Amino acid sequence: MELKTKIRLILYFSVTGMLGFIVFIPEIIYGYFLVKATILYDSILVIGLWLFSSIVLILLYALSCFTFGVIHSQIVCKLFLPPIQSGKYHHDTDMAKLYAVNMVSPSIYKSMLKAFSFIPHLYSMMLGQALRLYGLKCEKNIYISSGAVLDSHLVEIGENTFIGMRAIISSHVNENRFLTLAPVKIGRNVTIGGYSIIAPGAIIGDNSIIGVSALVTKGQVIEPNSVYAGIPAKLIRVNTPEKDINNS
Numbered sequence: 147m148e149l150k151t152k153i154r155l156i157l158y159f160s161v162t163g164m165l166g167f168i169v170f171i172p173e174i175i176y177g178y179f180l181v182k183a184t185i186l187y188d189s190i191l192v193i194g195l196w197l198f199s200s201i202v203l204i205l206l207y208a209l210s211c212f213t214f215g216v217i218h219s220q221i222v223c224k225l226f227l228p229p230i231q232s233g234k235y236h237h238d239t240d241m242a243k244l245y246a247v248n249m250v251s252p253s254i255y256k257s258m259l260k261a262f263s264f265i266p267h268l269y270s271m272m273l274g275q276a277l278r279l280y281g282l283k284c285e286k287n288i289y290i291s292s293g294a295v296l297d298s299h300l301v302e303i304g305e306n307t308f309i310g311m312r313a314i315i316s317s318h319v320n321e322n323r324f325l326t327l328a329p330v331k332i333g334r335n336v337t338i339g340g341y342s343i344i345a346p347g348a349i350i351g352d353n354s355i356i357g358v359s360a361l362v363t364k365g366q367v368i369e370p371n372s373v374y375a376g377i378p379a380k381l382i383r384v385n386t387p388e389k390d391i392n393n394s
Contacts, residue, residue, distance in 0.1 A: 147240055147243060148240055150240075151240040151243065151244060154226050154227070154244065155226075155243070155244070155247060157226050158222065158223075158226035158227060158247065161222050161225075161226070162218060162222055162254070165214060165217055165218060165222060166214065166254065169210040169211075169213045169214045169217075170210050172206050172209075172210065173203060173206050173207060173210065176199070176202065176203065176206060177203075180195070180196070180199050183195055184196075207261065208262075210258075211255070211258045211259060211261075214254075214255060214258065215255045215258075215276060215279050216279060218251070218254070218255065219251075219252070219255070219279040219280045220279065223248065223251050223280070227244055227247060227248040227251065228241070228244055228245070228248070230245055230248055230249070230281075230299045230300060230327060231327070232300065232327050232328050232329060233326075233327055234324050234325070234326050234327075235324065235325045235326075235327075236323060236324055236325075237320075237323045237324065237325060238323070242324075242325045245318075245325060245327065246325060248299065249297060249299060249318055251280065252277055252279075252280040252298045255276070255277075255279075255280070256273070256277070259272065259273060259276060263292070267289075269292075270289050270290050270291055270292065271288075271289060273290045274288035274289075274290055274303065275288070277296075277298045280298035280299070281298045281299045281300075281301075282296075282297075282298040282299075282301055282303070283301065283302040283303070284302070284303040284304075284307075285303065285304050285305035285334070286305050286306075287305050287306045287307075288303055288305070288306075288307055288309075289307070289308050289309065290309045291308075291309060291310050291311040291312075291313070291340065292311055292312075293311050293312040294309045294310070294311065294312060294313045294314070294315075295312075295313075295314045295315070295316075296309070296313075296314070296315035296316075297315065297316055297317045297318060297330075299317060299327075300317035300318075300327060300328065300329040300330065300346075301315060301317050301329070301330045301332075302329065302330070302331045302332065303332045303336075304332060304333045304334035304335070304336065304352065305334050305335075306334055306335045307332055307333075307334065307335065307336045307337075307338070308336070308337045308338065309338045310337075310338055310339045310340030310341070310342065310358065311340035311341070312340055312341050313338050313339065313340055313341065313342045313343070313344070314342070314343045314344065315330055315332070315338070315344040316330070316343070316344065316345060316346060317329060317330045317346050318346060319345065319346050319364065326346060326364075327346065328346035328347035328364070328365070329346075329347065330344055330345075330346060330347065330348050330349075331348075331349045331350070332344070332350045333350055333351050333352035333353070333354065333370065334352045334353070335352055335353045336350055336351075336352070336353070336354050336355070336356070337354075337355045337356065338350075338356045339355070339356050339357045339358035339359070339360060339375075340358050340359075341358055341359045342356050342357065342358065342359060342360040342361070342362070343360075343361045343362065344356070344362045345361070345362060345363050345364040345365075345366070346364050346365075347364050347365035347366075348362045348363070348364070348365065348366050348367075348368070349366075349367045349368065350362065350368040351367075351368055351369050351370030351371070351372070352370045352371070353370055353371045353385060354368050354369070354370060354371065354372050354373070354374070354385065355372075355373045355374070355385055356368070356374055356375070356379065357373065357374065357375025357376070357379070357382070358375075359377070360374060360375045360376060360377065360379040361376075361377040361378050361379055362374070362378075362379045363378045363379070366378070366379065369381070371384060371385045371386070372384055372385050373385050
């Protein structure tokens with residue numbers, strides 16, 4: 147690895163760590179004064195203070211997460227990591243190493259957002275829109291179920307799409323010491339079943355359904371208005387759009 151690449155990675159991880167600490171300073175300060183107030187005041191006032199503080203801390207945490215996501219994605223990643231391009235890169239090359247770090251760069255932000263999973267469906271509904279900061283192209287009404295894994299870079303998702311539990315949408319794959327990157331495009335009104343895998347280069351047409359545990363292989367094209375299932379995914383039947391049923 148070239149010295150220049152090593153410096154870029156060291157700076158990236160160092161700045162990311164510092165940013166992760168700095169954005170949570172307000173919570174630390176507030177927590178300090180909350181503990182101090184607990185010692186000084188009587189029990190009834192303290193109970194009310196802690197009830198009020200629970201709301202304040204949630205709002206502060208939400209603000210810290212948003213601040214981290216914006217600064218990390220728009221400044222830190224763009225400053226130290228190259229923009230990801232489709233292609234095939236040997237693991238020994240510096241570009242492959244930089245791309246690999248960039249691919250996992252949203253992981254910290256996603257981990258922060260999981261704190262909101264105590265509110266039913268909130269995390270699933272907000273994740274797609276939040277990851278737009280890191281390059282995910284998605285339209286409105288995207289639902290990402292619990293445990294689903296998807297790359298932010300080189301992935302495009304149309305509106306009203308449902309991604310099932312523990313489904314994987316990946317625009318990268320490691321094969322024979324090569325990192326292969328290819329865009330994934332998912333159309334509108336698509337249902338991706340739980341535990342299914344969407345490989346790099348896949349294109350899924352509008353109004354389609356991918357069955358549970360199905361494997362959409364690299365570069366596979368799923369026709370619109372169709373149902374695919376199996377390993378590898380194969381056409382099961384043509385799916386009649388809902389609007390056609392209503393008009394029949």
